Amino acid sequence: MSLNCVFCNKPVFGLGGLTVPLKGPAHQQCFQAYNVLKRTFQKLDITALNDDELRDLKDLVLAEENDRRRQNEPDGDDIELF
Ligand SMILES: [Zn+2]
Numbered sequence: 001m002s003l004n005c006v007f008c009n010k011p012v013f014g015l016g017g018l019t020v021p022l023k024g025p026a027h028q029q030c031f032q033a034y035n036v037l038k039r040t041f042q043k044l045d046i047t048a049l050n051d052d053e054l055r056d057l058k059d060l061v062l063a064e065e066n067d068r069r070r071q072n073e074p075d076g077d078d079i080e081l082f
Contacts, residue, residue, distance in 0.1 A: 005030050 005012050006023045007030035020026050026034075039046050046054065 007031070007034055
């Protein structure tokens, strides 16, 4: 098992290191930076989706937005926002 940080790929020595579940060893600073930057929505880590899944999610969000906009403007034109 490698003792390199899963985020920056540099060796992790004793103190200052931790183990990220399902990933491996990491520096505390790297793990904190990752937690700040990671793109999660509720429990969904969108960086873990493949391209097709990400596109599906985007389509779903756009469809929902269009639907709500239509409901909020019953007299408005039927504009598709894509
Ligand atoms: Zn690191």
